[in-house]
Amino acid sequence: MKRKAQAQHPMLKAGITGGIGSGKTTVCKMFEKLGMPVYYADDQAKYLMQHEHFLIDQLKKNFGEDVYANGKLDRKLLAGKVFNDPARLALLNSLVHPAVFRDTERWMEEQKEKKVPYVLKEAALLVETGSYKALDKLIVVTAPLDTRVQRVSERDKTNEEEIMARVKNQLPEEEKVKLADFVITNTGSLEELEQQVLKIHEQMIEENSKLAV
Numbered sequence: 001m002k003r004k005a006q007a008q009h010p011m012l013k014a015g016i017t018g019g020i021g022s023g024k025t026t027v028c029k030m031f032e033k034l035g036m037p038v039y040y041a042d043d044q045a046k047y048l049m050q051h052e053h054f055l056i057d058q059l060k061k062n063f064g065e066d067v068y069a070n071g072k073l074d075r076k077l078l079a080g081k082v083f084n085d086p087a088r089l090a091l092l093n094s095l096v097h098p099a100v101f102r103d104t105e106r107w108m109e110e111q112k113e114k115k116v117p118y119v120l121k122e123a124a125l126l127v128e129t130g131s132y133k134a135l136d137k138l139i140v141v142t143a144p145l146d147t148r149v150q151r152v153s154e155r156d157k158t159n160e161e162e163i164m165a166r167v168k169n170q171l172p173e174e175e176k177v178k179l180a181d182f183v184i185t186n187t188g189s190l191e192e193l194e195q196q197v198l199k200i201h202e203q204m205i206e207e208n209s210k211l212a213v
C-alpha cells in the first residue's frame with residue numbers, strides 16, 4: 001500500500017545554479033511563491049559549519065581549534081587560512097560538501113511528506129562540486145557578466161575586484177548551460193523572469209506526471 005502511495009506522488013529533484021549575480025536567489029523566491037520547497041545549500045553550509053558536530057570536529061582538526069572561538073566559527077580567520085591557497089580551499093570544500101550532501105538527502109526525504117511534484121536545491125557551485133549528478137533536472141540562470149557585476153555591486157555594496165575574485169572560483173556559464181535541462185536568461189524585467197519560471201514550473205509538473213503512472 002505504502003509503495004503504491006509513493007508511486008502516485010513521485011517527487012522530482014531539480015538543481016538551480018548560475019554565476020554570482022545571475023539571479024538564482026530571485027528565481028528561487030519565485031519558485032517558493034509557487035509553493036515549491038527550496039534548499040539553499042550555501043546558507044545551509046554556513047549553518048552546518050556552526051551546528052553539525054562531526055563537521056565542526058573535522059574543521060578543528062584540519063584548520064586548528066582557534067577557528068571556533070567560544071563555540072562560534074570565526075569565518076574571517078578560516079577564510080584567511082584558505083585564502084590564495086587552492087590546496088587548503090580544496091580541503092575545506094572536501095569537508096563541507098559531503099556534510100551538505102548528507103543534509104540535502106535528509107531534507108529531500110522530509111519534503112516527500114508534502115507531496116509536491118518537485119523540490120529545488122540552489123547552490124552557486126552545484127556543477128563544480130558534482131552534486132548536480134544526484135538531481136533529476138538542472139536549471140541554469142544566466143546573465144551577461146557586466147549585468148551581474150552591476151547587480152552584485154548594488155546588492156552587496158562591494159567593488160568589482162571582489163566580485164571578480166568570486167567569479168574566478170566558478171565555472172564559466174557556457175559550461176553550465178551545456179549541462180542544463182532548462183536555461184533562464186535573466187536580462188529583462190522581473191516580470192519576464194517570472195514568466196520563464198512559470199513555464200519551467202509547468203514543464204516540471206508535466207515531467208512529474210509522466211512518472212505518476
Ligand code: ADP
Pocket residue numbers: 018019020021022023024025026027151152154155186187188189190193
Ligand atoms: P544570485 O543569487 O545569483 O547571486 P540574486 O538573485 O541575489 O543573484 O540577484 C542579484 C541582484 O540583482 C539582487 O539584488 C536582485 O534583486 C537583482 N536582480 C536579479 N534579477 C533582476 C532583474 N531581472 N531585474 C532587476 N534586478 C534583478
